[in-house]
Every structure is written in C-alpha cells, then in structure tokens.
Amino acid sequence: ADVHTADLVVFGGTGDLSMRKLLPALYHSDRDGRLAPETRVIALSRGGLTDADFRGKVDAEVRDSVPVDDPAMWQRFLGRLHHVSVDVGGGIHGGTDEGTGWKTLAGLLAGHEDRDRIFYLASPPRTFGPFCREAHEAGLVTPRSRVVLEKPLGNDLASARRINDEVGAIFDERQIFRIDHYLGKETVQNLLVLRFANAFLEPVWNSLWIDHVQITAAETVGTPGRRGYYDHAGALRDMVQNHLLQLLTLTAMEPPARNDREAIRDEKVKVLRALRLIAGGEVDRFTVRGQYTGAGDLPGYLDEPGSTPPTELSSRVETFTAIRAEIRNWRWAGVPFYLRTGKRMPYRRSEIVVQFKDVPHAIFPGGTPNRLVLRLQPDEGIRLHIMAKEPGAGEVALKPVPMSLSFGETFTARVPEAYERLLGDVLAGNPTLFMRRDEVEAAWRWIDPILDAWKAAAGLPEPYPAGTTGPAGAHELLGRSGRAWHEEE
Numbered sequence: 001a002d003v004h005t006a007d008l009v010v011f012g013g014t015g016d017l018s019m020r021k022l023l024p025a026l027y028h029s030d031r032d033g034r035l036a037p038e039t040r041v042i043a044l045s046r047g048g049l050t051d052a053d054f055r056g057k058v059d060a061e062v063r064d065s066v067p068v069d070d071p072a073m074w075q076r077f078l079g080r081l082h083h084v085s086v087d088v089g090g091g092i093h094g095g096t097d098e099g100t101g102w103k104t105l106a107g108l109l110a111g112h113e114d115r116d117r118i119f120y121l122a123s124p125p126r127t128f129g130p131f132c133r134e135a136h137e138a139g140l141v142t143p144r145s146r147v148v149l150e151k152p153l154g155n156d157l158a159s160a161r162r163i164n165d166e167v168g169a170i171f172d173e174r175q176i177f178r179i180d181h182y183l184g185k186e187t188v189q190n191l192l193v194l195r196f197a198n199a200f201l202e203p204v205w206n207s208l209w210i211d212h213v214q215i216t217a218a219e220t221v222g223t224p225g226r227r228g229y230y231d232h233a234g235a236l237r238d239m240v241q242n243h244l245l246q247l248l249t250l251t252a253m254e255p256p257a258r259n260d261r262e263a264i265r266d267e268k269v270k271v272l273r274a275l276r277l278i279a280g281g282e283v284d285r286f287t288v289r290g291q292y293t294g295a296g297d298l299p300g301y302l303d304e305p306g307s308t309p310p311t312e313l314s315s316r317v318e319t320f321t322a323i324r325a326e327i328r329n330w331r332w333a334g335v336p337f338y339l340r341t342g343k344r345m346p347y348r349r350s351e352i353v354v355q356f357k358d359v360p361h362a363i364f365p366g367g368t369p370n371r372l373v374l375r376l377q378p379d380e381g382i383r384l385h386i387m388a389k390e391p392g393a394g395e396v397a398l399k400p401v402p403m404s405l406s407f408g409e410t411f412t413a414r415v416p417e418a419y420e421r422l423l424g425d426v427l428a429g430n431p432t433l434f435m436r437r438d439e440v441e442a443a444w445r446w447i448d449p450i451l452d453a454w455k456a457a458a459g460l461p462e463p464y465p466a467g468t469t470g471p472a473g474a475h476e477l478l479g480r481s482g483r484a485w486h487e488e489e
C-alpha cells in the first residue's frame, strides 16, 4: 500500500498513553519502513517543552522499551518528533496563552496541506469537543484531516452523544476514528477469520449447539495512582462498555456479506441493539459488582498508593464486574453471554470461551461437552477441547484433550501490538477496526440502566481479597444454573 506522508498531531502527547503505547508503536512502524520519510509526530501538551526537551524525554523514557538495533534509526525517529504547548478550552484567543500555541502549531503545519493530517486525542473526553472546535477556528482542519478519539467516549449515553455531536460538527463521520484497542489485538481479528473463513464452525455457532459464552478480561494490576480517573469510571465504563462488548459483538454477529468496513460494523451494531436491557430490580440478579480489599502485600482499592485520598465515591466504585447478558435474536435466544472483568485477579488473561452443549445421546460415561477457547492474551491462541479415549485396554475411559493452535509457535513473525496495527489503519484511512458512532451509542444504551441501578442501590460492591477471582456473587451468577467460570491454564 502507499505510504502517505502524514503529520500526526497528538494532543496529550507527553502523557502516559503516548509514552507507553503510541510512541513505541510509531517507532516499530518506522523501523519496519511503514512511515514515510517526511512523516512528523507533533506532541501537544501544556508542558512548555521545546522539541529538544521532548526528544530527550522520549529518549529517556521510551528507548529502553523498544528494540534499538541501529542508533541512526533511533535518531531518525527522534528527529520526527516535535512539541508545541497548546492551551485547549479557552477558545483560541482566550486561553491562558492567548492562542500563541495554536499559532505556533499553524506555522508548523502551514504549507503541508497536501499531507494526511491526523489529530490524535489522547486526552480526557471533555476536551474532544473544544479541541476540534479550536483546531477548526485556527484553520487547521483540512479535507485530508482525520481525528482519533481515545476511550472513554463520555460517561453515559447523553455525554457520548454530546461529544459525538461536537466532534461531528467539525469532522465527517468517515474522518472520525474511535479507538478500542482490543480491536487491534491479533486474536480478535483472528476470531473473524476463524468464524468466516472456515466451514465447520458456522453450522454449530448458534443456540442449538452452544450452551453459553464467557468473555473474561482479568488483570493482576490494581489502580495505583489512577483513583482520579477510576473513581468516576469503574470496571463497567472502563472495560465492559467498550472492550468486552466489542468482543461480544464479534463473537455473536451475523456473517457480513463482504469484508468491508460498513458491512462489518452494520452487523456489530445489530448485536448491540439486540442486547436485552437489564434494568431496575433485575440488576441484582444479572450483575455483580466487586471491589478488592487488601490481602497479604497487596493493598485494597481504598489504600492504593499514589492517589488522592478516597472519597465516598471511591467506596462505591466497582473494580470487578460480572454480568449475564442475553442477545434477543434468532441465533442466540436462550444462550447466556457471561462477561467478567476485574483488577487484582490472580492472573492476567483475556479470553472468549464458547461452551458447547453435551452430545445428544451419550454412549460413553464421563464425557464433558466441547469447549472452544480463544485466548487473546497472554499466549495468544485457539484451543478446542475435544473428547478422546485414554489409551489402554479394558473399559473405554474418556479424557478431554486440547487441539491447540498457538500463534507464537505457528507463526514466527513478530505479533504487532494493538496500537501499532490501529495507528497503521488510521494512517491508511481504514476505519474497519474502529467504533462507529451508532455502535458507541448502542453500547451506552445498554450500560446506562445498569449504572443507574447501581447508583440507586443502597449496598456497596461485594468485597473480594486482592489476588482472588472476584466476589462470591460472581460464582453464584453461573452456579445458579449449574455452570462455572473457565479457570484452567
């Protein structure tokens, strides 16, 4: 494909996301020859850095996290980096800097209107609207411009709509790229290939053969230093509204007619619209919230270091949630989709587990139903647990054995990080792996009633000791119907 020259303007460009994910991803792209020679990265922040300061910061903080086999190549990468101090939110002449930041940026971009111009907003969502408006007022939005929005996109349906309206007043929908980095993970894209490039799965991919689906994103990390964000987010907004629901749509969607950006997103949004709303009194039955407490060396949520002191809000926020979702359509009627995510769990693991039903008529004792496990991380791969006969004379004894595809063992090429893939798609102008406006809003429409019920609830989240698999309620959620979370390695 053509590699266009681009000016990538990153607002929040010195922040955590930029230093940990975006800049390493850009360096990898550069190293693989996927950035045009003149492509520039212009970080914007309030920090008052010079280009040299910013390059020094990246040299100090990023260099060790990427493979630098050729120092000249690293220097060339640093040479692409620029920094401009911009004050957003006061209007372009009203900010504390009287608009000098915008003027400096305009000067840097002037004469490069023929390049792809990408505004990457790695900043809190309340800045999205003001940023777009001010960039427009400063005359920076060209026909070749795109804007990338990081999650969270709002904190409920109303705020998401407002942000979408504000951004939509300046950019066309086809110029807007809403990131959900889970969509950039290899196994997630492989899910579509597995489903739609193999004949044997599709006939059994429905309620006749599938008992239930489990989608887990478990993390060992806590939230040190993140209380300011996390108190207002919680696991439902931070992980379920976006990452877990995206995995659910890809698992459940109908086959699209083409591998085409709109065809795929059309099918995904239909799944979101078919989700049965969980509201009011049902919320207690179908959702679980938990918060980790200190255990051993691990602090509890309320004692995480490096944060502002806990408030009343902190004790109400969920660091774990499990939900029994239902998709009301022909294919999935009666098949529960269990979603689960939490901080400070005993392992880091994201996976989709498709649990098949038992054989219609069992002639051997001791069989267990088939299970397909798509592991997103770590050790990406696909495992199908099938029943086999244990070798030996005498009675037939059954044993579940995995048929296993490990990407790491099968393919030797380096697996790109999600952000690398997605940044490449932004540069190439391909929005397939980004969330369309209607998808984001349909997801909030399902989340909102759960948030409302939790807010109104008298009780607090169920405590679970740090380093465990969540509160008892999460196990009861499945246990009630004789099911259990998939826990094997």
Ligand code: BG6
Pocket: 219, 238, 239, 350
């Ligand atoms: C982010 C959340 O979107 O995803 C974080 O804000 C979470 O809280 C992270 O830790 C998990 O991403 P990954 O790629 O490590 O599974």
